[in-house]
Amino acid sequence: MVAVVAMARNRVIGDGSGLLWHLPADLKRVRALTMGCPLIMGRRTWDSIGRALPGRASIVMTRDGGWTGEGALRAATMDEALALARDWIDRTEGARPEIILFGGGEIYAAGLALTNRIELTIVEIDPDGGPAAAYFPALDPAIWDRQVLETVPADSAVPAHRYERLTRKTPVLV
Ligand SMILES: NC(=O)c1ccc[n+]([C@@H]2O[C@H](COP(=O)([O-])OP(=O)(O)OC[C@H]3O[C@@H](n4cnc5c(N)ncnc54)[C@H](OP(=O)(O)O)[C@@H]3O)[C@@H](O)[C@H]2O)c1
Numbered sequence: 770m771v772a773v774v775a776m777a778r779n780r781v782i783g784d785g786s787g788l789l790w791h792l793p794a795d796l797k798r799v800r801a802l803t804m805g806c807p808l809i810m811g812r813r814t815w816d817s818i819g820r821a822l823p824g825r826a827s828i829v830m831t832r833d834g835g836w837t838g839e840g841a842l843r844a845a846t847m848d849e850a851l852a853l854a855r856d857w858i859d860r861t862e863g864a865r866p867e868i869i870l871f872g873g874g875e876i877y878a879a880g881l882a883l884t885n886r887i888e889l890t891i892v893e894i895d896p897d898g899g900p901a902a903a904y905f906p907a908l909d910p911a912i913w914d915r916q917v918l919e920t921v922p923a924d925s926a927v928p929a930h931r932y933e934r935l936t937r938k939t940p941v942l943v
Contacts, residue, residue, distance in 0.1 A: 770809075770851075770867075770868045770869070770870050770880060770883050770884045770885065770943055771802075771867050771868070771869055771870065771884065771885070771886045771887070771888060772869075772870040772872075772877060772880070772881065772884045772886070772887045772888070772889075773799055773802050773803060773869055773870070773871060773872075773887075773888045774872060774877065774887065774888070774889055774890070774905050775788070775790075775792065775795055775799075775889075775890035775891075775892060775930075776889065776890070776891060776892065776904075776905040777789070777790075777891075777892045777893075777894050777895060777896050778891065778892070778893060778894065778895050779895045779896070780904045780905050780906075780907065781895075781896050781897075781898040781902050781903070781904060782872060782873060782874060782877075782903050782904060782905050783817070783872075783873055783874075783898065783902070783903045784898045784899045784901060784902055784903075785813065785898070785899070785900075785901025785902065785903055786813070786816070786817055786901070787817050788817075789894075789896040789898065790892050790894065790896075790927075790928060791927070792890070792892065792927050792928075792930060793927075794921070794927075795890050795930065798890070798932070802869075802888055803822075803825055803869050803871070804824050804825065804865075805824060805825065805863055805864050805865040806825055806826075806858075806864070806865050806867045806868065806869045807825065807826035807828055807853070807854035807857045807858060807864075807868055807869065808822065808825050808826065808827055808828060808869045808871040809828045809830065809844070809847075809850045809851075809854060809868065809869065809870055809871055809876060809880065810827065810828070810829055810830070810871040810872060810873070810876060811829070811830050811831075811872065811873050811874075811875050811876040812829055812830065812831040812833070812836065813873060813875075813903075814871065814872050814873045814876070815827065815829045815838055815841060817873075820839070820840070821838075821839065821840030821841055825869075826842060826853070826854065826857040826861070827840060827841045827842065828841070828842045828844050828850045828853050828854055828857075829841045829842065829843055829844065830844050830845070830846075830847070830850055830876055830879075831843060831844075831845070832845065842857070847879050847880055847883070851868065851883075851943060854868040855868075868943070870883075870884055872903075873903040874903030874904050874905065875903075877905055877906055878906050881906055882941070883941055883943045884937070884941075885936065885937045885940045885941060886934065886935065886936050886937070887908070887913070887933075887934070887935040888932075888934060889932070889933040889934070889935060890930055890931070890932055890933075891930060891931050891933060892928055892929075892930045893923070893928055893929040893930060893931075894928050908935065911938075912937060912938060912939075913935040913936065913937060913938065914935065914936045914937075914938055915933060915934075915935050916933065916934045916935075916936070917931060917932075917933050918931075918932040918933060918934055919931060919932045
């Protein structure tokens with residue numbers, strides 16, 4: 770599984786209902802990283818996006834057995850989400866065999882132990898995420914190899930940010 774995330778320096782990833790920055794280039798990067806893949810996301814992240822993302826499966830984790838979302842697949846547990854993801858890859862022409870851990874905070878925390886790679890955008894700000902702030906879990910450098918891919922300076926429209934790839938030193942099988 771591959772986690773795709775943008776987080777601030779203070780690990781904040783959102784305020785519970787949306788993002789706290791607008792990085793158009795990062796959204797394009799996320800699209801490229803995830804196209805053709807099943808996405809595992811929490812119900813609040815689904816709500817914040819508001820629709821199924823084209824060319825990908827939207828697997829939404831919720832404890833509400835009656836929940837439905839147009840174009841979404843509901844999963845009650847991470848095991849069920851993984852089974853739906855594998856099944857979607859098997860039956861979808863052109864699918865890529867990568868399962869994306871798509872957030873938010875609760876779902877990153879639930880799935881990180883099953884993740885072998887993290888495509889990380891670090892935004893050089895320290896926002897106050899408010900009472901419902903969501904965070905990306907702290908990463909143990911003993912477990913992850915870190916590679917800085919690109920550093921982007923601030924300009925008038927976007928804060929400085931950088932792209933990093935973290936790879937688990939001892940891969941886990943899912
Ligand atoms: N910066 C980024 O890269 C990024 C990426 C994604 C999201 N975000 C942000 O993150 C925030 C949302 O994160 P969040 O932590 O508040 O919510 P979340 O992880 O998106 O969703 C939480 C919901 O998922 C369901 N859930 C959680 N654990 C579960 C489990 N073990 N089994 C079954 N269902 C489970 C529950 O849904 P029910 O309440 O329906 O039971 C829970 O309320 C938003 O601000 C969003 O914009 C940022």
